[in-house]
Amino acid sequence: MSTKNTNEFGGEIGGITLLGKAHSLSALFIVLLRATIGGMILFAGLGKVSEWPFDAAGYLANVAPASPVSGLFGAMAANATLMEFVNVFVPATQLLIGLALIAGAFVRLAALGGALQMTLFYLGGWSGDVLALFDSTLVYAIVFLTVAAFGAGRVLGLDAYIERIEVGGQALVEKFPALRYVLG
Numbered sequence: 373m374s375t376k377n378t379n380e381f382g383g384e385i386g387g388i389t390l391l392g393k394a395h396s397l398s399a400l401f402i403v404l405l406r407a408t409i410g411g412m413i414l415f416a417g418l419g420k421v422s423e424w425p426f427d428a429a430g431y432l433a434n435v436a437p438a439s440p441v442s443g444l445f446g447a448m449a450a451n452a453t454l455m456e457f458v459n460v461f462v463p464a465t466q467l468l469i470g471l472a473l474i475a476g477a478f479v480r481l482a483a484l485g486g487a488l489q490m491t492l493f494y495l496g497g498w499s500g501d502v503l504a505l506f507d508s509t510l511v512y513a514i515v516f517l518t519v520a521a522f523g524a525g526r527v528l529g530l531d532a533y534i535e536r537i538e539v540g541g542q543a544l545v546e547k548f549p550a551l552r553y554v555l556g
């Protein structure tokens with residue numbers, strides 16, 4: 373048995389082969405990245421709960437006209453029934469995504485949800501200022517996608533165990549391959 377650990381990762385994307393060699397600290401830092409971005413969104417949710425009631429209408433109604441979603445967000449702010457939903461959904465998903473990432477459970481689903489949420493905040497935050505192109509919400513979105521892409525929930529996370537739960541003599545992800553978009 374070889375004791376050599378090549379620690380390689382990569383794949384083919386659009387005909388181009390991307391190959392990386394991970395450092396021995398890579399696994400540690402992917403866990404730190406998962407926990408940090410999880411903590412960021414958990415605390416964003418806790419902040420809203422601690423100042424309850426949360427109301428996103430002010431933010432949505434005052435998005436800069438240059439934002440591609442200013443019309444959409446303005447219409448949302450004017451719909452009281454929809455706002456009742458949004459005002460609970462945003463903090464609730466922030467808390468759940470944060471807890472899931474910290475525990476390492478359902479990491480892909482949580483990270484993809486986080487990336488989607490950050491994309492909405494990024495579009496809403498766009499004011500036409502080119503120097504704000506790489507703002508924090510864009511960085512957060514990429515961090516969420518990185519965490520999902522690396523299967524970060526398998527490193528010191530519950531997904532390593534959840535994936536292998538046996539269902540009818542088969543591991544969960546083998547029985548239901550679509551769960552790879554949720555776990556990992």
Ligand SMILES: COC1=C(OC)C(=O)C(C/C=C(\C)CC/C=C(\C)CC/C=C(\C)CC/C=C(\C)CC/C=C(\C)CC/C=C(\C)CC/C=C(\C)CC/C=C(\C)CC/C=C(\C)CCC=C(C)C)=C(C)C1=O
Pocket residue numbers: 412413416428431432458461462465468469471472475477478481482484485486488489492493494496497508509530534
């Ligand atoms: C820096 O940015 C910013 C913030 O800050 C992050 C902000 O706030 C805000 C402020 C925000 C506002 C003012 C609101 C603005 C409102 C809008 C733009 C309106 C439009 C937005 C929405 C309608 C929200 C859209 C939401 C999305 C896209 C997210 C959807 C989420 C998902 C699809 C993912 C859901 C998945 C989850 C939650 C994971 C599920 C996992 C679990 C339930 C498990 C959880 C884990 C645990 C509890 C741990 C324990 C686990 C165990 C025990 C394992 C169990 C084991 C088993 C075997 C089952 C802004 C502006 C911002 O710019």
